[in-house]
Amino acid sequence: MGRARTKSKKSKVLSTEPIVGSTTPSIQSLLEKAQSLIVQCDYELAERFAKRVLEQEHTNIDAKEILGVAQLETGELDAAKLTFQSLLPPHPDAPSIPPPWAHLYLAQLNDDDPHLALQHYQAAVDLLIAQLKGKERAVDTPGEDDDETELKRNVVRALIGMVEIWMDDLCFDPSAEKTCEDLLNLALQTDPGNSEALQALASVRMSQQRPDDAKACLEQAWTIWKDLELDDPRLPPIPTRLALVRLFLELSLFTPALLVLQGIMASDDQEVEAWYLEGWCFFLMAEQAQEKGGKLDELTWEELARDARDCLETCQVLHTNQEHPDAPLLEHVHELITKLDALGIQPSPENDDSGNEDGWEDVEGSDDSDEDVEMS
Template sequence: MGRIRTKSGKVITSKPSPATVVKEEPSTQSLLSKAQSLITQCNYELSQKFIRRILERDPHHVDARELLGITQLEMGELEDAKKTFQSLLSPTRSTVVPASAHLYLAQLSDEDPNLALKHYEAAVGILHNQLKGKERADAPTDADDSEESEADIRKNIVKVLVAMVEIWMAPTYDLCFDPKAEETCENLLKTAFETDSNNIDALICLSSFRLSQQKPEEAKQAAIQAWSVWKDEEDESKIPAISSRIELTKRFLEVQEYAAALHVLQTIMATDDQDVEAWYLEGWCFYLMAEQAKETNTKIEELSWEELAKDSRDCLENCRSLHTNLEHPDDKLLEHTIELIGQLDSLGIKPTPEEEQQEDDGDEWEDLPDDEDGDGDIDMS
């Protein structure tokens, strides 16, 4: 834009022609934010366009390369994703290797458990360094933010340690037959509790591990402790993820703590009443209770085996319907659901008519006391 003085002495301002206007390039941060937003929207192809614009400016941009790997992973380009995450393992002078790169590579190494364990070990090392403050970038100055950041790192460390225990315990791998498997799992869990003493996922993992050792009482106590951490929590942000609550439900079923399992399932239904696995587990829980009541010729929570079986049938029918409507990928879950429905049908147990279900839904188990379970009384506190 120029200034021109006329013969009369007046100063006028000239407007630039459109051709001379230079459009400001978006900042790297704005491109990164846009790419992240598109990933959240599952628009991976468009997200990649923004990511590649960042990488044209800075081929070694860590966050951009990580996002590129995530989009490739989501699009099923597993080999490309693996190469992208591997490229993050060579740090430059201005960057460090992100723990997330090792975590993704561990998940992509499911056919090689030893390689997966190496990546998990590397991730734990990086996270421990962050916990010590050695490699933490952009350290927050606010005390509350600092505490929250430390808590997040501790939770992430425990998640990795739990993943390592699960690899050692997995029957699909030969590692579970290794003479040092049990001791290794004990040490990993010990480190997990030293890192975060009341971590729910670690307690659930401990319960599973004790079951594998044929120590049902210790497994039950670990599951109860995991539940006690959050069962009276009013802050929804502190309630564990649905996946963790699903696993806790499974542990309760395995140790025959049926009332506790139903309580946990109610919290899942309150969050998502279309969770297919939750409906399956509730149906399976009522089925086990009905089986127990029939075998002992007793009532459980004042319900006969026929009433419990009918509740089971209704839950399983809901599970089957949702599985089909939502195109749920777990075919084995559907197979077992259909098998259980067939067994109930052979016993003469028919589903409740839909109009009756709507009237009675949730009434029978709404006010269960915390100290009762399907096979006796127990203090859950």
């Protein structure tokens, strides 16, 4: 299959004018303004509004979350850590029941201390499961509401965060494998069929050298959401989909990898890792085409290699323009481009290297991202 034309998704620009009036703005109006600024990625102004709320009500939990997020996004990591810690005992201003998200943020902020991060994740899971049980006991709420669904997703994501720590930082611990299995079993008991839990299970199966089982998990995970619209809230976040693509590539499942990337690019055609993975995918396809006599899916290895070069060149430009922090990714891009140079593969003449306006037309047989694909 060939590359797909992508379009930039432009977000609606909201007013950033301060709230004015003859009376002091209410706390609710200040919080709403701060939240809208977070959505607009105007973190510095959002921080100012959150602090205005805290000047009036120094224990306001919503304002502290907005403040902590703004500090995170502007690189004030120590300040963010203090903000979230103020919501946990033994801090004198901490609420009687801490918000689970404070532990989740602190788990990520303490990624250099895996055992402390695990403690925060476990605390978040305990709080979320308690909330979930409270929802289940509410007899006046038939069925599953949106809050319950979101609680389950958050439990699963916290458990997956714990699995990732065990797989990466604590992988040599004798109990790592069983712990990962137990955590993922709990995730799938909490939210049966959760695509992110299935994807994490596939990653564990790959580490166990069980590629067929991994493939079955990925097929089940992808089937759950591959036909959803791009604005559907059930669609996994882009980082989760990028991780799925990496697993597809490990299993040489190139067509589903390209289809997932096509959906990501339709949402954000400035995503550096998506361009990298697309280039890497075409590079691997070109190698496979050479091994099979020069063609793969009716495309010559030279055509596939040129598509790889175009994607990698675009990735390189975006990486530089965005001052992207992933240096190893850029090193691999340079390595692949050097190999393509040695093969005499140059960028397509019409490639604009920007990823902004001109894209690539679908070739026959690569229609939409909801196309059924056999993962074989």
